[in-house]
Amino acid sequence: MREISTDQIIDVVRRLCIEANQNLPSDIKACIKKCRESEDGEIAQDILDKIITNYEIAESENVPICQDTGMACVFMEIGQDVHITGQSLADAVNEGVRQGYAEGYLRKSVVKDPVRRGNTGDNTPAMLYTEIVDGDKIKITVGPKGFGSENMSAIRMFKPSAGIQGIKDFILETVENAGPNPCPPMVVGVGIGGTFDKAALLAKKALMRNVDIPNKDPYYAELESEMLEKINNLGIGPQGFGGKTTALAVMIETMPTHIAGMPCAININCHVTRHKTEVI
Amino acid sequence: MERKIQLPLTEELAKTLHAGDTVYLTGEIYTSRDAGHKRMCEALANGQDLPFDPKDATLYYVGPTPAKPGQIIGSAGPTTSGRMDAYAPTMMSVGARGMIGKGDRLPEVVDAMKKYSGVYFGAIGGAGALLAKCIKSSELIAYEDLGPEALRKLYVEEMPLVVIIDSEGKNLYEEGRKAYLAAKASQK
Numbered sequence: 001m002r003e004i005s006t007d008q009i010i011d012v013v014r015r016l017c018i019e020a021n022q023n024l025p026s027d028i029k030a031c032i033k034k035c036r037e038s039e040d041g042e043i044a045q046d047i048l049d050k051i052i053t054n055y056e057i058a059e060s061e062n063v064p065i066c067q068d069t070g071m072a073c074v075f076m077e078i079g080q081d082v083h084i085t086g087q088s089l090a091d092a093v094n095e096g097v098r099q100g101y102a103e104g105y106l107r108k109s110v111v112k113d114p115v116r117r118g119n120t121g122d123n124t125p126a127m128l129y130t131e132i133v134d135g136d137k138i139k140i141t142v143g144p145k146g147f148g149s150e151n152m153s154a155i156r157m158f159k160p161s162a163g164i165q166g167i168k169d170f171i172l173e174t175v176e177n178a179g180p181n182p183c184p185p186m187v188v189g190v191g192i193g194g195t196f197d198k199a200a201l202l203a204k205k206a207l208m209r210n211v212d213i214p215n216k217d218p219y220y221a222e223l224e225s226e227m228l229e230k231i232n233n234l235g236i237g238p239q240g241f242g243g244k245t246t247a248l249a250v251m252i253e254t255m256p257t258h259i260a261g262m263p264c265a266i267n268i269n270c271h272v273t274r275h276k277t278e279v280i
Numbered sequence: 281m282e283r284k285i286q287l288p289l290t291e292e293l294a295k296t297l298h299a300g301d302t303v304y305l306t307g308e309i310y311t312s313r314d315a316g317h318k319r320m321c322e323a324l325a326n327g328q329d330l331p332f333d334p335k336d337a338t339l340y341y342v343g344p345t346p347a348k349p350g351q352i353i354g355s356a357g358p359t360t361s362g363r364m365d366a367y368a369p370t371m372m373s374v375g376a377r378g379m380i381g382k383g384d385r386l387p388e389v390v391d392a393m394k395k396y397s398g399v400y401f402g403a404i405g406g407a408g409a410l411l412a413k414c415i416k417s418s419e420l421i422a423y424e425d426l427g428p429e430a431l432r433k434l435y436v437e438e439m440p441l442v443v444i445i446d447s448e449g450k451n452l453y454e455e456g457r458k459a460y461l462a463a464k465a466s467q468k
Contacts, residue, residue, distance in 0.1 A: 041460060043442065046302070047404055050440065054410035058355070064345050067355040067408040067428075105354055107345040107428050117315065119427045148360045148383070148405060180453050181360050181383035183405030235461040239382065239404060241442065242456030272406045 002079075002136040004280060006086030009138070012278050013096025013126075016142035017072055018104035020276035021064045024055045027210040028187075028248065028273050035185060035245040044243030048185075051238070051271055066272045069106035070144030072097045072126040075208065079135035094124040109147070129201065143208050143275040149182035155200055155265040167192060167264050168227065174266045175231050175247065180240020183270035185248045187211065188231065191265040193255040199263035206251035207267060208275045215252050224250045248273070284438065288336035289378040294397045297443050299450040303401065304438040309338045309380065310421070313359050315429040317367040324370060331422035331431055338378030338401075339371065343428035345408070353418045353434070355408030358382040361400070365389050372396040380441060390449045400445040402452070414439040 029052075036048040058065040074093050078084075086092065101108060101123040110124065111117045127145075154174045158166050171190060178186065191202025214221035227250040237243025248271060257263060281300075285293070287307025297303065310332055312320070320330055341361050345354030361368075361381030368379060369392035377398050382405040392398060403411055417435040424430050444452045 041456075041463075043300075043302070043456065044460075050404050050407055050410055054404070054407035057413070058409040061409070063348070063351075063409050063412070064355040065409060066406045067343060067345050067357050068359070069345060069355075105346045105348045107343060107354070109343070109428065121427070146406075151360065179384055180402075181362065183382060235457045235464070237456065237460060239402060239442075240453045240456070241402075241444075242458070242460035244460075270406050 001081055001083045003083050003085050004138055006084060006089065006092035008280055009084070009089070009092045009140070010096040010099065012140050012280055013074060013093055013142060014100040014103065016140065016276045016278060017097055017100025017106065017144065020142050020274045021069045021104060021106050021144055022062055023059050023276070024065055024272065025210065025275060027212045028271070029055065031211050031248045032185070032271060035248060039244055041237065041243045043241045044238045044245065047238040047241065048245065064104070064106055065274070066146060067107055068109065068146035068148060069101070070146045071110060072123060073143045073145050073204065074126045074128045075141040075143070075205070076128070076130045077133045077139040078130055079137045080132050081136035082138055089130070090128060093126050093128050097124050097126045098122040137279050139277060139279045141208055141275055141277040146270060146272065149186060149268045149270045152178035152182045152268045153203070153266055155196065155263070157196065158262040158264055160260070160262050162262060164223070168230070170264055171227050171250070171266060172230060172234070174268070176234060178268050179236060182268045183272070184236055184240055185238055185245045185271045187248050187269040187271070187273040188227070188250045189267040189269060190250065190252040191267070192252065192262065193257040194263060196263055198255060199265040200267070202253040202255060203265040203267035206253040207269050207273060209251050211249035211251070220252045220254060224252050287338055289338050289399065290336050291377070291397045294377055294399045294447050297399050297446055299443050299446045299452040299455060301443040303441050303443060305338070305401070305441055306437050306439070307435070309340045309434050309436055311340045311342045311344070311432040311434060312423070313341050313343045313429045314363050315426045316423050316431050317364050317371070319423060321367045321370045324374060330374070332433065334371065335375035337376045338380065339376055340434065341379070341381035344412070353412055353415050356412045356415060357408035358403040358405055361385060368392060372398050384453065385445060390445060393445060393447060394449050397447040399443060399447055401441040402444040403439070403441055411439065
């Protein structure tokens with residue numbers, strides 16, 4: 001049994017919060033550059049150029065890429081041969097978020113009550129998801145999630161008879177509804193299967209995958225590229241001003257479900273699709 | 281068309297701006313977002329004055345990150361304007377004319393824009409680090425307790441924006457997409 005102290009976890013979460021908010025992953029950067037090359041509209045090109053300049057400034061000056069430094073979504077894959085020592089895991093993750101958001105001069109965007117509001121002042125609590133896996137390591141991913149895009153997300157409980165066409169229509173309808181609001185070009189995370197809650201989690205996890213890695217199942221890899229093309233044919237374009245690049249990628253994650261249903265969740269993200277991972 | 285604009289945004293000036301124009305804005309603007317706008321509209325409903333003079337003012341929907349030591353302001357890109365739709369007609373009725381944000385607006389906001397010669401500018405969503413470069417001063421005016429939603433007066437120089445909806449109600453989101461789709465169809 002390997003021992004990992006919560007002090008280590010705090011330190012990693014703190015660092016990942018800062019780094020994820022300042023440095024765009026290289027796969028997203030490459031994807032934005034590729035889209036810039038293929039754009040032909042003047043406004044669309046200008047916007048993609050400014051988006052590139054923006055993440056370059058953030059990286060070189062160590063400032064947040066976007067002012068919405070998000071809710072801290074923390075995914076942990078915990079090896080079952082790990083014994084966590086120290087305080088409670090949730091407290092440690094929140095402490096890491098608290099320290100990271102203070103030290104990194106990141107925006108505190110969390111309110112204590114969904115209806116009565118009131119900023120918590122330290123961006124806690126984190127949205128923590130833990131999964132027990134084989135091994136003696138802990139893999140920690142921090143994905144700050146902005147709400148301009150989060151607000152445009154949707155979930156629907158389909159009857160199995162809706163089939164793949166139902167899902168395709170739902171994806172397009174959700175992107176169309178989102179329009180310019182989620183700061184396009186967007187990344188579209190799709191979760192299909194499981195239960196109501198699991199489908200939403202799959203959609204969020206899909207956003208943590210590198211955009212240059214398609215779904216392992218060729219059927220869904222094909223669906224990802226088909227939907228990307230269909231979305232980009234909508235003409236919404238960068239920032240909604242018209243153009244080829246409405247989305248950078250469509251990422252689909254699936255899991256088994258019940259004979260009676262076919263849950264489908266769509267989690268929309270902006271071009272600032274941030275995530276950073278470390279293994280301890 | 282590309283233009284340099286000096287604030288305040290008078291009615292005459294507003295009427296010369298058209299959807300699709302790229303503008304570089306210089307002058308004083310006022311920041312706030314959800315909770316701040318709610319508070320301002322409540323003040324007006326109670327017959328109180330706003331913490332600033334709204335005549336010909338331009339409002340920036342933003343909740344910046346905290347400034348690092350030596351910085352004027354942190355990252356400061358636009359937030360989704362639609363959340364301020366409930367307050368925008370009231371703000372325009374007391375003189376505010378310009379709005380900077382991103383995303384769709386409701387028909388009632390567009391109606392108010394036509395009535396009061398309002399202009400809705402788009403800043404690039406997500407480009408907070410770049411936009412912060414145009415901000416030359418920042419002063420907290422009111423609602424400090426709201427944190428990122430507080431009311432601030434900023435002085436901006438050549439802030440890069442696009443006119444999304446003009447004072448006649450013409451909308452770049454509709455026109456731009458239509459133009460792209462038409463150009464694409466004609467290539468086939």
